[in-house]
Amino acid sequence: QVQLQQWGAGLLKPSETLSLTCAVYGGSFSGYYWSWIRQPPGKGLEWIGEINHSGSTNYNPSLKSRVTISVDTSKNQFSLKLSSVTAADTAVYYCARGADPYCSGGSCYSNRYDYWGQGTLVTVSS
Amino acid sequence: EIVLTQSPGTLSLSPGERATLSCRASQSVSSSYLAWYQQKPGQAPRLLIYGASSRATGIPDRFSGSGSGTDFTLTISRLEPEDFAVYYCQQASAFGQGTKVEIK
Numbered sequence: 591q592v593q594l595q596q597w598g599a600g601l602l603k604p605s606e607t608l609s610l611t612c613a614v615y616g617g618s619f620s621g622y623y624w625s626w627i628r629q630p631p632g633k634g635l636e637w638i639g640e641i642n643h644s645g646s647t648n649y650n651p652s653l654k655s656r657v658t659i660s661v662d663t664s665k666n667q668f669s670l671k672l673s674s675v676t677a678a679d680t681a682v683y684y685c686a687r688g689a690d691p692y693c694s695g696g697s698c699y700s701n702r703y704d705y706w707g708q709g710t711l712v713t714v715s716s
Numbered sequence: 717e718i719v720l721t722q723s724p725g726t727l728s729l730s731p732g733e734r735a736t737l738s739c740r741a742s743q744s745v746s747s748s749y750l751a752w753y754q755q756k757p758g759q760a761p762r763l764l765i766y767g768a769s770s771r772a773t774g775i776p777d778r779f780s781g782s783g784s785g786t787d788f789t790l791t792i793s794r795l796e797p798e799d800f801a802v803y804y805c806q807q808a809s810a811f812g813q814g815t816k817v818e819i820k
């Protein structure tokens with residue numbers, strides 16, 4: 591049974607860097623994309639980006655200048671850093687396993703997210 | 717960049733009724749690449765359907781997906797009390813804005 595468990599700071603001040611980590615238990619770490627998706631309070635889902643086991647990344651263009659996703663295959667973990675946060679970055683952040691990727695125009699995307707972490711509410715407030 | 721538009725925004729139905737949710741893509745997508753999720757308050761989304769019509773593991777057969785090109789549909793044949801939730805479609809990095817299925 592695959593489980594994703596995530597953790598990180600829940601309260602940040604504007605201009606700080608958001609940092610979250612997600613550990614994967616069970617299942618294979620390779621062959622999948624490891625993803626971050628966020629959801630502002632009361633709103634829909636926004637894809638942040640993803641990484642595969644070899645470190646190949648793909649980011650949301652609207653966040654690309656501030657986002658770094660990294661992977662530690664020795665620990666079956668992957669991490670998200672989002673710099674220079676503002677109140678607009680307040681959201682529940684989810685890690686997820688992306689399956690069945692397809693590639694187009696040099697970018698690869700997951701076709702489904704089949705396992706999700708529990709979510710972390712990150713609030714940005716002065 | 718593909719934009720997914722879901723309709724209606726809210727669907728008010730009674731238990732036992734049939735729910736039909738729509739997801740329209742701004743450009744044609746392969747049906748292999750369309751997924752549906754269910755989200756309940758305070759919970760992470762749950763994968764229901766992938767490849768437009770394949771049910772994920774453990775999903776009851778009252779949930780079905782169909783469609784191709786730019787128009788896709790999620791159907792819940794008979795609503796159970798636990799089915800009242802928000803539903804999202806997804807293709808690659810795009811999510812629809814969601815359809816809330818509420819109790820009438």
